[in-house]
Amino acid sequence: MNTPSQPTNQLTTQPTNHPKDHLLTLYCRMVLIREFELRAINERRAGLIPGFIHSCVGQEATAVGACAALNADDAITSTHRGHGHLIAKGGDPKYMMAELAARSTGYCGGKGGSLHMADFDLGILGANGIVAGGIPMATGAALAFQMRGEDRVALAFFGDGAVNEGAFHEAANLAGLWKLPVIFFCENNLYGEGTPQSKQSPVADLAMRAEGYAFPGVIADGNDVLAVYEATQAAVNRARAGNGPTFIEGKTYRFRGHYEGDPMAYRSKEEMEAWRQRDPIPAFRRRLIADAAASEGELRAIEDEVQAALDEAVQFAAGSPAPDPESALEGVYGETHGGSVF
Amino acid sequence: MTREIAFSKALREAMAEEMRRDSSVFLMGEDVGVFGGVFGVSAGLYDEFGEERVRDTPISEQAIVGAGLGAALAGMRPIVEIMFGDFVTVAMDQVVNQAAKARYMSGGKAQVPLTIRITNGAPGSAAAQHSQSPEGWFMNVPGLKIAIPATPYDAKGLLKTAIRGEDPVLFFEHKMLYEVKGEVPEDDDYTVPFGQAAIRRKGTDATIVAVGGVLPKAMEAADLLAKSGISVEVVDPRTLVPLDTETLIESVKKTNRAIIIHEAHRRAGPGAEIAAILAEGAIGYLDAPIVRVATKNVPFPYNPELEDFILPGMGDIVEAVEGVVGYTL
Numbered sequence: 001m002n003t004p005s006q007p008t009n010q011l012t013t014q015p016t017n018h019p020k021d022h023l024l025t026l027y028c029r030m031v032l033i034r035e036f037e038l039r040a041i042n043e044r045r046a047g048l049i050p051g052f053i054h055s056c057v058g059q060e061a062t063a064v065g066a067c068a069a070l071n072a073d074d075a076i077t078s079t080h081r082g083h084g085h086l087i088a089k090g091g092d093p094k095y096m097m098a099e100l101a102a103r104s105t106g107y108c109g110g111k112g113g114s115l116h117m118a119d120f121d122l123g124i125l126g127a128n129g130i131v132a133g134g135i136p137m138a139t140g141a142a143l144a145f146q147m148r149g150e151d152r153v154a155l156a157f158f159g160d161g162a163v164n165e166g167a168f169h170e171a172a173n174l175a176g177l178w179k180l181p182v183i184f185f186c187e188n189n190l191y192g193e194g195t196p197q198s199k200q201s202p203v204a205d206l207a208m209r210a211e212g213y214a215f216p217g218v219i220a221d222g223n224d225v226l227a228v229y230e231a232t233q234a235a236v237n238r239a240r241a242g243n244g245p246t247f248i249e250g251k252t253y254r255f256r257g258h259y260e261g262d263p264m265a266y267r268s269k270e271e272m273e274a275w276r277q278r279d280p281i282p283a284f285r286r287r288l289i290a291d292a293a294a295s296e297g298e299l300r301a302i303e304d305e306v307q308a309a310l311d312e313a314v315q316f317a318a319g320s321p322a323p324d325p326e327s328a329l330e331g332v333y334g335e336t337h338g339g340s341v342f
Numbered sequence: 343m344t345r346e347i348a349f350s351k352a353l354r355e356a357m358a359e360e361m362r363r364d365s366s367v368f369l370m371g372e373d374v375g376v377f378g379g380v381f382g383v384s385a386g387l388y389d390e391f392g393e394e395r396v397r398d399t400p401i402s403e404q405a406i407v408g409a410g411l412g413a414a415l416a417g418m419r420p421i422v423e424i425m426f427g428d429f430v431t432v433a434m435d436q437v438v439n440q441a442a443k444a445r446y447m448s449g450g451k452a453q454v455p456l457t458i459r460i461t462n463g464a465p466g467s468a469a470a471q472h473s474q475s476p477e478g479w480f481m482n483v484p485g486l487k488i489a490i491p492a493t494p495y496d497a498k499g500l501l502k503t504a505i506r507g508e509d510p511v512l513f514f515e516h517k518m519l520y521e522v523k524g525e526v527p528e529d530d531d532y533t534v535p536f537g538q539a540a541i542r543r544k545g546t547d548a549t550i551v552a553v554g555g556v557l558p559k560a561m562e563a564a565d566l567l568a569k570s571g572i573s574v575e576v577v578d579p580r581t582l583v584p585l586d587t588e589t590l591i592e593s594v595k596k597t598n599r600a601i602i603i604h605e606a607h608r609r610a611g612p613g614a615e616i617a618a619i620l621a622e623g624a625i626g627y628l629d630a631p632i633v634r635v636a637t638k639n640v641p642f643p644y645n646p647e648l649e650d651f652i653l654p655g656m657g658d659i660v661e662a663v664e665g666v667v668g669y670t671l
Contacts, residue, residue, distance in 0.1 A: 111446060112449060120451055125415050129439070136404055136405050136407070136408020136409055137415065139409050141415060144413040144418045147368065154412070166404060170403075173402060174400060174409060330450060332484050332485055334507070334508030334509050335536075336584075337535070338584075342537075
């Protein structure tokens with residue numbers, strides 16, 4: 001029961017089954033996420049970013065593959081490791097970087113930071129500082145879509161640690177019971193903060209948790225963006241058809257610590273190196289070239305575009321004003337009954 | 343035109359009328375549908391609106407509040423019910439970390455029109471996990487509004503304000519008020535604004551601030567005290583957040599004495615905050631210490647005599663008022 005499904009070193013999906021612009025978009029988004037994270041880490045060291053960062057380096061394929069299967073008006077909830085989810089759902093790196101830099105131009109006016117970025121126009125209901133905190137919310141958004149008869153779905157991202165929280169189980173039970181159009185997307189990176197999944201759960205394949213709630217649980221290679229996309233597409237189709245939720249477990253790995261500065265004494269160099277060999281971005285790049293789905297020049301052009309966009313994002317953040325201290329008192333309530341804060 | 347209806351019927355009317363006028367309003371919670379609510383508050387709503395809009399849920403408070411929040415963020419106006427206030431602890435993350443903060447964390451962008459109806463108060467021998475009045479806990483959480491009606495009129499009017507608002511509201515309903523009757527207008531579309539206290543009885547010698555379910559006791563005590571020549575003003579804050587500090591302070595400036603009564607536990611209960619506000623706003627007018635009459639700082643016992651002993655009773659209120667009126671420096 002505690003032996004995980006073994007990931008392979010080969011991507012098994014076929015790029016040639018997908019339109020070229022789709023493949024290039026997937027590649028672009030993964031590179032954008034990776035490079036955004038590396039910039040953010042550097043800018044934090046340089047002092048532009050005051051708060052902590054939980055980077056998703058290594059987990060780009062789950063964010064991009066899952067969000068590629070969603071429409072613009074579908075909703076997601078994200079996690080403390082959420083930059084990738086936001087970018088994959090269409091978040092603008094400029095406003096994200098400005099938010100990390102705690103500027104007035106950031107997504108939350110400098111009040112949320114990494115853990116709380118949201119853009120309701122893009123269906124991003126928020127990153128979250130509480131493990132599993134967003135799962136009931138995604139379930140509720142799906143309830144709203146179902147009640148209004150809309151052809152929309154909600155997808156909750158969460159990690160392997162969240163599956164041990166009560167919020168997951170309460171939401172999964174409700175969603176299974178009411179056949180809500182929600183996808184429970186578990187990014188299993190094998191560690192809940194600094195403790196391996198094997199010490200947190202009696203089961204290695206978390207997808208089996210779905211069985212108790214009467215909906216399918218599927219395992220996808222979380223480092224293969226097309227595998228994630230195809231699994232999510234199937235789940236989305238199922239949800240849109242009124243057949244209820246799906247649990248997707250994307251097996252993946254975070255290359256960096258739980259947070260920047262994490263000494264990572266809880267895992268071996270060998271393990272990290274083995275997973276680095278399975279880095280989702282070079283693997284996908286090699287496949288695109290090998291299958292003649294894209295040329296070296298096209299991919300280079302994408303990589304250059306990403307760097308230019310991030311140069312602009314960092315400049316935008318650094319050049320943006322800090323919020324007025326008085327703005328700390330605003331935005332607590334929608335209706336203030338005559339006073340800004342009670 | 344008015345008529346006398348029970349507190350619970352006033353709440354039911356508020357929900358039914360709001361559900362008729364706005365298709366985004368719906369109710370969900372444990373036993374709210376077919377059962378009609380364990381206190382009968384939602385009786386008949388299931389028949390009128392069906393299982394889609396009057397939803398029986400599993401016993402899953404985190405999912406109830408969390409799904410309500412998610413639905414609110416997605417454009418609905420959910421009313422969710424926590425059957426006993428004690429059970430809100432199970433949903434604490436969704437109330438405190440998620441619903442209360444969603445707007446602020448997003449830089450003011452999130453709309454959270456979520457009404458969380460919560461019963462409070464000791465119904466008699468319900469013991470330590472079915473009797474608490476947890477409203478004070480949430481006064482310490484910015485982002486929540488707290489309504490605590492004491493009359494059928496306010497129950498209906500405040501609930502409508504909560505449902506139509508843009509913020510998460512904890513709406514506390516004292517179990518012993520459900521059968522209390524009071525005048526409610528025939529006009530189906532009045533609301534009661536938040537942040538406006540009601541002066542229930544005018545007086546000159548002392549101000550009683552009565553929070554929620556203790557109002558009937560406070561009024562009775564005031565009647566009794568009037569017979570011995572003590573004129574008591576009774577103020578009902580109606581909402582704890584926002585709190586109508588101006589009306590409270592003005593009343594105390596006039597009477598020069600303040601007694602705060604509530605069924606929440608005494609230590610760090612709503613009375614502690616109200617006392618601090620009165621001290622800040624009217625210390626120079628006070629002729630006696632501000633006094634709190636509240637549930638003693640022990641869990642609720644099962645035995646009826648023990649329970650009576652810890653609850654704020656008529657005798658405690660009368661004694662407290664007489665104490666401050668007779669106080670000499």
